[in-house]
Amino acid sequence: MRRRITTLAVCAAVVAASTGMWTPAASAAPGHDHGRLVGTVGVTAARPAQESTTPVPSGSGERCTAARGKTKFCVRSDPAAFRDDDRMSTRDAATCAVTGPVEMRYHRFGSCLKTAVTGTLVNDKGAVIGTGTLSMVHSITLSATSSAFEEQTTVTLSNVTGQVTQVAVSLTASCTAGCVMTKASPWTGAKLLSRGQSASGTVNYSETLAKGAVANTRTKYDAYVTVPNAVPAQPNVSWDGVIDIRCDNAVGNFAGCVYPGARPDLEVSLSLYGAAAVTYYWAQVALPDGWGAETPLRRLASDSLAEANRRSTCDSSFVPFPDEIVVDDSCDEYPFAKTYEGGTPGGLCADIVPLFEDGQWQIYEANPNKPVTGTEKCVRGHVPLGENEGAGGELGRFTQAQRVLDLDPYTVTVVN
Template identity: 35%
Template sequence: MRKPSRPALLIAALLAVTATGTTGAGISQATPALAAVTAVTDTATPAAGVADETPRQSTSFTADTTCAPIPAEDRADADGAVKACTRVQPASAAKSNTSSRQAAAPSPTASAITAAAADDPSGDGISTEFEPDADDPEPPAPSCTLTNPGQWTWSRTGGMCLRGVVVKYTLYNQQSVPIGTGEIAVNSTLATSYKSLDLKETISARLTSVSGDVKSLTVRMKVSCGAGCKTVTQQPWFATTLVPDQEVTGSTKYSGDAFAANTTRSSFRTSYAMYVTMPGTTPIDPNASWSSPAGGEIRCDKEQPRLRGCVIPTDDLPVLSYSRSHEKYGIVVPIYEEIMQRRGTDILHAVNQDQANTNRAATCTPFTNLYPGTSGADSCDEFPMASTEEGGQDGNLCAELTPQVVNNVWSAPATWPTRPTTGTETCLRLHITQRANSSAGGVLGSLRKYQRLIDGDPFRIEFTA
């Protein structure tokens, strides 16, 4: 990592001993929010982007037992058994960890996103809070690692996993005495996408052990999903007979585009039915069934301007991260930070594009361009952002400032001497270059895209060095 540039160190030293700017006329560098500004001109530090995803949600799998009589015509093939029971249950941690194929939970960084360069490539600055940077990397695909056996685990963008669950099949004779058992390890990984309403799920079943009269088992599955979703591929595989240590794997597919009339989003759960029988006997309908957890409802929507997609909302909010040292937009971050401190919260809420346009006009109209003859030299940057519920405040009530660096010293004086700030404003309209404006907006645009922020969604904002 490169050391801070000499100008950056100079700024840090000056801020440590000097308070510049006019108190009451702008935002003073003497405030705690500004004391950490050290590298407005340093281009060596990484670009800010979407913060790493918070820890996954999880809940234990609920055990369930189903029993049914074996049809009389099949009892000969079942060695005289008269009843079969299946119990769906979590496997013990020790048992689940005996095989690398047997356990998984989403990786803590499966959907972490870092913006490589927050910038609006076209430079037009149009709707950047809804248009992510073209050079931002795609988020990684959902993945699972060996942990949390016997639990559902999921995250907003990393899909949902189930590992360490066993379907135990037991045969009983006429005296209700067990005469044979078989255990099937079931694993599933469901992937959501920020840019597609299609959801794909991989499911596997492995016969881990048998005893008594059970030598092999025939296994088939069906899946389904709730209102707002339609099942495209119901069966991951056709009926397959497994012997011990044999595994069958297949894929299913759902579509989250079954929106009710006059709606633009839907939330639903997925359900599973496993049919387990002795080879050659009639399937019991169903032999084992379960559903995804109520706390992990999948939400699909068509509310973003261009992309439709799905996430699994959780209480761990998406995080918008701004760097004070970013070469393009860093000059505005100290002011953003102070305004959020005045507001007493780090949470904002997304709104749709129509409301964002209304909010932007409320804060930035009318706006006097300081350099009307120079393209891109001045633009109105409103904060809180127009694309949030907290934006759209009357521009006459906001501090109107022009952040600048003069002789390596940062300041944000009031734009108009006749309109000094009071130091209590909770909104801003800033005079900054279109480049800085577009860059700051593009960071939010990336968060909105990859985390599928839609109308009403909360997110956190943080500020880094």
């Protein structure tokens, strides 16, 4: 994006994908005082994006045997029975119901982890005389502007058999690296549950980060599970949060935390940014690399390298049109200068003029002596400066809001 503002802020948006229509021109129709018409663009409404799902590894547990003439209760976490077709919008908070598969679902700022723990009651002869199943649900909410975060935990005794009628459970959370617990247990002591009963509460985590620092942490859980009048097996049961949380103090004025595996998406509004949005969308559908759609872009944090990229792409071979063709014409480059994919020399880019005519966006060649082939690695759009700068500001706000660090991949979606 060619901007007269040299400072980019940075913000976040959640993942969404758009559908649209790109129609190449049937023939080399001549165009106004510029080059030929190469096609038309129509963009339809965005569809809701999906969050990510990952399997939960099975936990450890000892073999259940008799305990010196006493009844013994052994516990272990169940193997994962995960599926990837039960997903939630990245725009919503992680909604955790007790029912459903054992799995980890997450988006940029939230997650829902479901695990299951089974307890087996054996008598002094080693025979199984009962079982109990606990459903464990952990819902974490992260913040773009705070490195402290909260987790809601619910444990439900979902099934019992035989001589197991009640199960007592206590739970303690912890975290790795520089993370500390400001509240480690969701409830005090052990909760005695009958079938269908639940215990719930919150735990709290916090990271203290120096300016520019980045830290990864993973939540961990230790449960002590037993039944009345039985000897609990040792060790009891432990599991972790499956994927890392990344906290940083490297973008914006505040520290914050995200799930970095959930790729953020920059939404660019066609109604707000007109020719700029059309330029990006045209590049995604008409050029081979599909930057920002089929192939993610990677953020370039260095302002000096980004300016070098911009000068390389929007070089002296870009000649602005007079106002009667494009008002306050400017060079808008895609991939963006603030990406590692940007910086291709301008002579290798497709030069286009997006114009809104007869109720649709028409794409013209900017220079009849430099035909658009559809094989270029980049595009230079002739875009009104206000739309160019407005889309650049959107990219800046996105980086901060989604906490997009250097080299972080992201996608771009053009929406109405």
